[in-house]
Amino acid sequence: MSEPLDLDRLVSPSCPVPGDSECVTLAHGAGAGASARLFEERLWPHLANAALAPRHDGAVLELPGSRLAFTTDTFVVRPLEFPGGDIGSLAVHGTLNDLAMCGARPLALSCALVLEEGLALATLERVVRSLAAAARAAGVPIATGDTKVVERGKGDGVYVNTAGVGLVPEGRCLRPDRVAPGDAVLVSGALGAHGAAVLSTREGLAFESSIRSDSALLSGLVESMLEVAPDLHCLRDPTRGGLGAALHEIARGAGCAIELDEEAIPVEEPVRAVCELLGLDPLFLASEGRCVAFAPEPQADRLLHVMRRHPLGRGAARIGRVVSGRPRVVLRTSIGTRRLLLLPAGEPLPRIC
Amino acid sequence: MSEPLDLDRLVSPSCPVPGDSECVTLAHGAGAGASARLFEERLWPHLANAALAPRHDGAVLELPGSRLAFTTDTFVVRPLEFPGGDIGSLAVHGTLNDLAMCGARPLALSCALVLEEGLALATLERVVRSLAAAARAAGVPIATGDTKVVERGKGDGVYVNTAGVGLVPEGRCLRPDRVAPGDAVLVSGALGAHGAAVLSTREGLAFESSIRSDSALLSGLVESMLEVAPDLHCLRDPTRGGLGAALHEIARGAGCAIELDEEAIPVEEPVRAVCELLGLDPLFLASEGRCVAFAPEPQADRLLHVMRRHPLGRGAARIGRVVSGRPRVVLRTSIGTRRLLLLPAGEPLPRIC
Numbered sequence: 080m081s082e083p084l085d086l087d088r089l090v091s092p093s094c095p096v097p098g099d100s101e102c103v104t105l106a107h108g109a110g111a112g113a114s115a116r117l118f119e120e121r122l123w124p125h126l127a128n129a130a131l132a133p134r135h136d137g138a139v140l141e142l143p144g145s146r147l148a149f150t151t152d153t154f155v156v157r158p159l160e161f162p163g164g165d166i167g168s169l170a171v172h173g174t175l176n177d178l179a180m181c182g183a184r185p186l187a188l189s190c191a192l193v194l195e196e197g198l199a200l201a202t203l204e205r206v207v208r209s210l211a212a213a214a215r216a217a218g219v220p221i222a223t224g225d226t227k228v229v230e231r232g233k234g235d236g237v238y239v240n241t242a243g244v245g246l247v248p249e250g251r252c253l254r255p256d257r258v259a260p261g262d263a264v265l266v267s268g269a270l271g272a273h274g275a276a277v278l279s280t281r282e283g284l285a286f287e288s289s290i291r292s293d294s295a296l297l298s299g300l301v302e303s304m305l306e307v308a309p310d311l312h313c314l315r316d317p318t319r320g321g322l323g324a325a326l327h328e329i330a331r332g333a334g335c336a337i338e339l340d341e342e343a344i345p346v347e348e349p350v351r352a353v354c355e356l357l358g359l360d361p362l363f364l365a366s367e368g369r370c371v372a373f374a375p376e377p378q379a380d381r382l383l384h385v386m387r388r389h390p391l392g393r394g395a396a397r398i399g400r401v402v403s404g405r406p407r408v409v410l411r412t413s414i415g416t417r418r419l420l421l422l423p424a425g426e427p428l429p430r431i432c
Numbered sequence: 433m434s435e436p437l438d439l440d441r442l443v444s445p446s447c448p449v450p451g452d453s454e455c456v457t458l459a460h461g462a463g464a465g466a467s468a469r470l471f472e473e474r475l476w477p478h479l480a481n482a483a484l485a486p487r488h489d490g491a492v493l494e495l496p497g498s499r500l501a502f503t504t505d506t507f508v509v510r511p512l513e514f515p516g517g518d519i520g521s522l523a524v525h526g527t528l529n530d531l532a533m534c535g536a537r538p539l540a541l542s543c544a545l546v547l548e549e550g551l552a553l554a555t556l557e558r559v560v561r562s563l564a565a566a567a568r569a570a571g572v573p574i575a576t577g578d579t580k581v582v583e584r585g586k587g588d589g590v591y592v593n594t595a596g597v598g599l600v601p602e603g604r605c606l607r608p609d610r611v612a613p614g615d616a617v618l619v620s621g622a623l624g625a626h627g628a629a630v631l632s633t634r635e636g637l638a639f640e641s642s643i644r645s646d647s648a649l650l651s652g653l654v655e656s657m658l659e660v661a662p663d664l665h666c667l668r669d670p671t672r673g674g675l676g677a678a679l680h681e682i683a684r685g686a687g688c689a690i691e692l693d694e695e696a697i698p699v700e701e702p703v704r705a706v707c708e709l710l711g712l713d714p715l716f717l718a719s720e721g722r723c724v725a726f727a728p729e730p731q732a733d734r735l736l737h738v739m740r741r742h743p744l745g746r747g748a749a750r751i752g753r754v755v756s757g758r759p760r761v762v763l764r765t766s767i768g769t770r771r772l773l774l775l776p777a778g779e780p781l782p783r784i785c
Contacts, residue, residue: 145496152578233587
């Protein structure tokens, strides 16, 4: 092994978060280190079961004659409307994309709203119209729903939960534990635009208008990818916590290391600029219309070619590979140095989705 | 027709709610008149689709080889813990009961949490432990989940969304539009204990300890009911908005009138006492472990017998019948007078579930 010893020893140290020991903090919602610990330490011990064990974007249940994918997400994004989308379209794209990451074709969505007393009905109607339009564009019905109202100061306008069900066609099996050394790591396009759009709107940055959320439905792209690479090992959309958190989860689930070529990771210039201004790493910024694919090396070039022909995959790139070793994510720079990509533990980017 | 003319004309007048025209109010969340109008006027026009059209507790989707029931509910009950349950067990019972109301056998649940910054981790763990225990007792895995964190003052401890999927066995079809004149109306036990337990805890009433929530899993009771009455027309759990709101929805869905024998409706004495103290009608108070059944008259006696043999149906009673006429709910008193049961439009009982 040519691997330097120091990297082998440095396995995502568990940094303490202030106040972490007693109460829920905003860091618990940021999708990186503290979020993962909250799940592993406080939720998983009680909820542990076989369906939840793969820690994927959704569960796949075996039914007589079919395989059912099932997923849920609550959206608490602030502000409710941002360049390139709003909480309504985001709630549809987010959950349908989670189904797509399971290789499932969507059947139906649910929609459960938590409304804050005092929310303008006009705002509610804009959000619901957008949600309905996104579902219609995807050809998926909102089959069931629920509406609750909480007092002023106990919510923030509207929170939207969408759960989704879909069918996984025969022969597909996309799971973190199928990722293996030798796999190529591809992304479908430039990263972090959703996070940068939401944050720059929130912070009132002057150049906000140049960045639009990448929020989009990935089902079509994924179907064309699975057509040429039916044996794809895993897909993941790098939402909350960004590419960094997604790759850490996959590395843990696969029991492998992931090596990235830093210069190959596509990030658009305006997104980099927002990150520099706010002191953020674009690798931990959410995308809502991108996916990361883990494919056996022999299929990688063909897959990349197909991705680039799809409107949502024009910026697709090969960004790294899976290697044997303890679960971790390593960045290789252009001059050949290597450093660990550590999960930020205490840097909260709350309510990005 | 011996029906008095005045009843035929009085069809649930649409009472104005203060502030209703511009903003979301707490009345929109109370499960009765304003809730129904919010859905009909602001949500349904955008979301309209065949799966949502039956307005039942969940949707039933046709799959190759099976019929899938799908339902969702967000729980925002305050306080989080109350005599007889907490938001965790309630979130499991509520959603599994909605599947049972579709005649479905449960396959899996999702669990999506919205945590407020500052929530004690110990409270979170108690809630999750209770949720997990209720799911385990039901034999249903929490297959997929999500956790979000919102800032202090943008939530209230924890909100829980559970969605559920289940399979509807061949031959079952439980829907409001199957309810028909001649059907008997049965309830599985005394009504309103959940609402009374939550409200009396919230109001700090001295006798609160005598009332416990009826929160319970109805799947077992429903299976034994469907065994003797496979042709049952419809089931509904009278949760938010109570029996009154449930019957109004069914009457509308069926296009029939429902006639109740006021004295036959079971309400326990402590629940009546709380209602008198708070100026509430027990017919609009939530139950979380009761169901209303609409059965063809020839099956009603046998069904009642089977219900009473089940631990959760010991207090089952026949409370009325479905008659032809415009959709409305009519109460017959012991001395033979009849009055319309109107949906309360402006009386909010927020956050009861």
